[in-house]
Amino acid sequence: MIVDAHHHLWTAASTPWLAAPEQAPIRRDYHLADLVPRLDLAGVTATVLVEAGRCDRAEAAELLAIAAGTPRIAGVVAWVSLTDPDVAATLDGLGALPGARKLVGLRDQVQAVTDPAYLARPDVRSALATIGAAGLVYDLVVQVGQLPAVGEAARATPATTMVLDHLGKPRIADGATGLAQWRAAVTPLARCANVVAKLSGLLTEAGPGWDTARIRPYVDVALELFGPQRLMAGSDWPVCELVASYAEAWAVLHDCLAALSADERAAILAGTAVRTYRLEVGS
Template structure:
């Protein structure tokens, strides 16, 4: 079986997605429901998924918990709280005590949009991360390459907190360059409490050139060397991936990239690691 460790859902009548702008992003400017998710994974081996937040809105996470309660495929939720807020602990407690709070496994923030490259090492953010750790949750890192040094410093402060790196820190696939992304990724991966999602790569390249495993191979090789198959998890990043590839194509590219791994190693990437990390 397969776990998809990263996907989204949204209803534009309930909440706008302000990051969906411009003609090229227009395929995403519609609702994506649990019914759409079921249809996307219907002919795949995916039996469990992780629903991840999309906007910094405190109302979104409770709604996602309710969706997890109603959809048999959603096995975990990664939500959002304001880590800089003095009430972060109370907010986390409120989510965990929600009637569907048992689905909450982690917290994420769009650090990639923060203008301060050292946002993750601010004292108020570190206090928020401490609250996440005390709540028994994990923290997902959504960062770009220039933010990797700060992410590494934050990770080093919390050796008992599990961090999950989203989208391999968004390497510059379209330019064909590896540095400084590769060096920053290796430094982060040196910390054993970090796990990485094999996700989001198809949309970091020229969308018209995807899906193409050969173009992604140099970046996958760096990620595999840095984390090893035991700390990698497949994620579709659906429906965002639709900008470059269909769900089945993203899954196919991931299987192509991991074709040389052993059966046990591939099982870790596509199933067992996510089940362990998210306690599925």
């Protein structure tokens, strides 16, 4: 079984960040009809559909409606602002939406925040605790420089499970310097038992000149620090299409995991995502 723990669907007109010139290759609509053939070719059993940076409440209703009618989408990670003045009420509203049974996690675009003390704010810490108390996971999309603050937030809210998207967006294109910087930043975070990490988005961070040899060191360090039981895999499609196809994103991961035991691969390719997000998937 394979679970794609991180992909998106969007309409370009509703996704403002796609207006940037560098996003031109993926500035189009990506719908379920685009996704399903890719799942079939890659042998993917189930998926987790993640908010796509729209940062509006209407997106959650749309994503949950798609998931409700699509058995292979086993979970949805929707957007919520960590500075929402009444996060509990917002979660109640999300829970009342059609398809809310598949709401498994929440995410905000923390990567865009410039305040270095943001994750230490009392309202942000309170929101993270509220999300955990509601039985939901919090996905972290952050830059590598934010990882120390993420560790502090994770230690302050130990009852909230956090998922580190894209391994914290290491600067793979910077070569050995990027690897050393990321390893130093992610090592303390990996000691937090409530943090799980995603092997996703790495090809995009590597850039157009990516190859498996540039990705493998990051996977190896992640395995060393988190272990297979705290790692999950995701395509980050369609963002990955900036540099690679859906099939290529999975091929690189399979190559990097080939030396592991069958049980270790099964954990990363499905088990960790199923357990962390409490997904209901078939065998």
